[in-house]
Amino acid sequence: MxxxxxxxxxxxxxxxxxxxxxxxxxxxxxxxxxxxxxxxxPADVAGLDYQRDLGDPGQFPYxxxxxxxxxxxxxxxxxxFSGFGTPEETNQRYQHLLRAGGTGLSVAxxxxxxxxxxxxxxxxxGEVGKCGVNVTSLADMETLFDGIDLGSITTSMTxxxxxxxxxxxxxxxxxxxALRRGSAQGGAWQxxxxxxxxxxxxxxxxQKEYIYPPRPSMRLITDIFRFCAAEVPxxxxxxxxxxxxxxxxxxxxxxxxxxxxxxxxxxxxxxxxGLDVDTFAPRISFFFNAxxxxxxxIAKYRAARRIWAHVMRDRFKASNPRSLQLRFHTQTAGVxxxxxxxxxxxxxxxxxxxxxxxxxxxxLHTNSLDEAxxxxxxxxxxxxxxxxxxxxxxxxxxxxxxxLGGSYFVETLTRDLEDEALAYFDxxxxxxxxxxxxxxxxxxxxxxxxxxxxxxxxxxxxxIIVGVNDFVAxxxxxxxxxxxxxxxxxxxxxxxxxxxxxxDNGAVRKALDALADGARGEANTMPxxxxxxxxxxxxxxxxxxxxxxxxxxxxxPVI
Amino acid sequence: xGRIRGNSSNLxxxxxxxxxxxxxxxxxxxxxxxxxxxxxxxxxxxxxxTGLRQTPEQIVSAALQEDADVIGLSILSGAHMHICxxxxxxxxxxxxxxxxxxxxxxxxxxxxPRLNALGIHGIFLPGTPMQDVVEFIRRNxxxxxxxxxxx
Numbered sequence: 001m002x003x004x005x006x007x008x009x010x011x012x013x014x015x016x017x018x019x020x021x022x023x024x025x026x027x028x029x030x031x032x033x034x035x036x037x038x039x040x041x042p043a044d045v046a047g048l049d050y051q052r053d054l055g056d057p058g059q060f061p062y063x064x065x066x067x068x069x070x071x072x073x074x075x076x077x078x079x080x081f082s083g084f085g086t087p088e089e090t091n092q093r094y095q096h097l098l099r100a101g102g103t104g105l106s107v108a109x110x111x112x113x114x115x116x117x118x119x120x121x122x123x124x125x126g127e128v129g130k131c132g133v134n135v136t137s138l139a140d141m142e143t144l145f146d147g148i149d150l151g152s153i154t155t156s157m158t159x160x161x162x163x164x165x166x167x168x169x170x171x172x173x174x175x176x177x178a179l180r181r182g183s184a185q186g187g188a189w190q191x192x193x194x195x196x197x198x199x200x201x202x203x204x205x206x207q208k209e210y211i212y213p214p215r216p217s218m219r220l221i222t223d224i225f226r227f228c229a230a231e232v233p234x235x236x237x238x239x240x241x242x243x244x245x246x247x248x249x250x251x252x253x254x255x256x257x258x259x260x261x262x263x264x265x266x267x268x269x270x271x272x273x274g275l276d277v278d279t280f281a282p283r284i285s286f287f288f289n290a291x292x293x294x295x296x297x298i299a300k301y302r303a304a305r306r307i308w309a310h311v312m313r314d315r316f317k318a319s320n321p322r323s324l325q326l327r328f329h330t331q332t333a334g335v336x337x338x339x340x341x342x343x344x345x346x347x348x349x350x351x352x353x354x355x356x357x358x359x360x361x362x363x364l365h366t367n368s369l370d371e372a373x374x375x376x377x378x379x380x381x382x383x384x385x386x387x388x389x390x391x392x393x394x395x396x397x398x399x400x401x402x403x404l405g406g407s408y409f410v411e412t413l414t415r416d417l418e419d420e421a422l423a424y425f426d427x428x429x430x431x432x433x434x435x436x437x438x439x440x441x442x443x444x445x446x447x448x449x450x451x452x453x454x455x456x457x458x459x460x461x462x463x464i465i466v467g468v469n470d471f472v473a474x475x476x477x478x479x480x481x482x483x484x485x486x487x488x489x490x491x492x493x494x495x496x497x498x499x500x501x502x503x504d505n506g507a508v509r510k511a512l513d514a515l516a517d518g519a520r521g522e523a524n525t526m527p528x529x530x531x532x533x534x535x536x537x538x539x540x541x542x543x544x545x546x547x548x549x550x551x552x553x554x555x556x557p558v559i
Numbered sequence: 560x561g562r563i564r565g566n567s568s569n570l571x572x573x574x575x576x577x578x579x580x581x582x583x584x585x586x587x588x589x590x591x592x593x594x595x596x597x598x599x600x601x602x603x604x605x606x607x608x609t610g611l612r613q614t615p616e617q618i619v620s621a622a623l624q625e626d627a628d629v630i631g632l633s634i635l636s637g638a639h640m641h642i643c644x645x646x647x648x649x650x651x652x653x654x655x656x657x658x659x660x661x662x663x664x665x666x667x668x669x670x671x672p673r674l675n676a677l678g679i680h681g682i683f684l685p686g687t688p689m690q691d692v693v694e695f696i697r698r699n700x701x702x703x704x705x706x707x708x709x710x
Contacts, residue, residue, distance in 0.1 A: 111584070111585035111586055111636055112585065114585070115585045117585070122614070123584075123585055123612065123614070124585070125584075125638070125641050125642075126584065126636075126637070126638030126639075126640065126641025126642060127584055127585050127586075127636055127637075127638050130636055130637035130638060131586070131636050131637065203587070207587050207588065208587025208588070208589060208611055209585075209587045210587075247588075247590070248588075248589075248590050249590050249594075335590075338685065338686050339665075339684050339685045339686055340686050372665065372685045372686075373665065373667065374637075374665065374667055448593055451590050451593070451594055452593075452594055452597050455594050455598070455689060458688075459688055459689055459690060465686070467686075468686040469688070478668055481667055483667060483669070484637060554610075555610065555611070556610075557608050557609070557610030557611070558593075559593050559596045559597055559600070559606070559608050
């Protein structure tokens with residue numbers, strides 16, 4: 001582990017950290033490969049104008065935060081992503097998380113649900129309930145939120161290709177709860193709050209859970225914008241996501257650039273669909289990754305707010321301040337966690353979470369220590385939540401609205417990340433926008449290059465990962481993990497068969513035909529989906545009705 | 560399918576090991592599959608990447624068509640105990656038992672002996688150096704690549 005050199009003890013990590021590069025200069029780099037200078041001084045921020053470039057928190061361009069009082073006014077929402085197995089099992093986990101002091105729910109769906117397939121479809125083999133909860137119809141959604149008042153919590157749902165179908169199920173559950181209480185359905189929707197991820201562009205770019213081609217997929221999204229502006233005004237209609245882009249291997253600057261450029265694309269499509277920007281832009285939110293490079297991540301969040309404020313004001317002429325304010329959820333970086341020495345993941349997650357808090361996140365998911373091994377156990381999920389509570393209540397970092405504003409280093413990083421992202425904006429604009437860039441495979445290739453470069457850095461030990469390529473332990477004790485058994489699939493398929501036997505199949509057929517007809521024409525698909533959901537059409541049936549009209553997307557694989 | 564050829568100028572005259580890298584199931588997280596495909600190519604192997612959402616039937620058929628020495632499966636979703644036995648079974652049916660199957664992804668410890676029992680010994684968990692995968696394939700696939708005349 002160490003070697004002796006000229007009478008002083010040198011550990012081999014010290015040797016690497018001070019290795020000279022080809023030019024004879026000592027080189028320090030971020031995890032994204034950005035070179036960091038030894039010291040930043042007033043000269044680095046000489047071009048910065050406080051009012052123009054930073055502003056107080058709550059003031060344009062919101063670099064220092066969107067709220068005047070920061071976390072003094074209100075803490076971030078501690079929103080732990082969870083879901084596994086059947087709706088019954090996940091409902092129990094939600095009740096546990098709410099009792100443990102969680103302040104919002106975040107639903108993880110399984111792959112059949114995410115891909116719009118029923119559990120008895122051949123491609124669902126082995127996947128039911130494995131990566132999240134299986135939700136096939138309204139009946140499952142009713143079970144998932146049994147005993148949880150949707151009017152008193154906010155729910156985030158990580159669902160993209162079939163976002164409209166799942167959202168319709170949620171709306172009908174809220175409607176039924178309101179009717180049971182004796183209040184009007186419309187009232188329930190007017191105050192209902194939560195988020196659907198609904199970000200199809202990053203699926204094409206990174207996560208690859210797409211169904212339809214890009215253009216009809218964008219139509220589903222603008223249908224939701226229009227529907228919610230009138231019917232569900234407090235709902236966050238899209239969570240434009242950099243998380244998956246980063247997990248796929250992007251650098252911090254690429255995550256920032258592609259995510260915000262996706263946001264630009266959604267706004268442009270909304271405007272092109274005839275919507276007034278200030279009716280839907282305030283409900284657009286973002287979702288970033290909190291990776292391990294502490295200051296680069298903080299700078300990324302600050303740059304994101306500044307870029308978005310400028311884009312919305314200058315490019316789209318938005319005037320509602322809420323259209324200009326970038327709100328975001330953060331999840332710590334799953335990709336940074338290791339199967340080796342899993343308890344180290346608690347420490348990684350805590351530091352990543354702290355960067356998100358210092359960057360001004362509105363809500364946060366902290367990963368569990370067993371993320372690289374399986375879905376979290378209840379104990380691991382609780383520890384992850386406790387990590388956030390310790391940051392919030394013990395570290396004191398919430399007392400000051402923006403403790404790092406004005407740091408020569410952080411402000412320089414913020415500006416550099418902004419410049420890099422805007423250069424990507426220019427490239428993508430020249431290609432004709434993000435949909436066109438995706439069709440050419442541009443962001444996909446950029447990310448693949450970065451992913452490979454990172455892996456090479458790990459192999460050469462230019463990038464140290466504790467417990468993986470250094471500080472390796474020979475004998476590691478294994479930890480208990482959650483194992484999803486195959487009875488989940490059997491139970492979900494049995495329920496589906498009972499549903500198909502008991503519902504009014506004529507009404508289902510009629511609703512699905514109306515949905516397909518609407519999709520062929522110009523009708524908003526949301527009311528048609530709500531009708532299909534009320535008739536207990538399944539997710540596979542609704543998605544298939546649109547597959548027939550729009551076809552399925554297949555990417556050309558690139559390495 | 561995306562085919563990439565290694566740079567033949569720095570290789571010896573030995574036949575190239577031919578590897579089909581596949582993403583079975585519904586999952587789209589293909590970072591690992593693509594990084595490994597490139598690493599194997601850079602190590603001088605012939606790599607065929609199937610792309611996403613391949614059934615075991617499609618994967619084995621690709622391996623047959625491509626005369627693959629190795630099938631590499633990338634599975635992160637937990638579906639490995641359904642997919643791997645089916646791939647091995649199909650290889651048996653087609654008289655391709657000598658094709659080496661390796662798996663990378665999130666595989667719980669308890670499943671490793673069960674995969675070994677199927678004849679799958681190359682199981683690569685998160686954090687595995689690319690070089691370990693390259694060496695495993697070289698060590699185990701070289702004999703087959705040399706015994707089968709290249710088409």
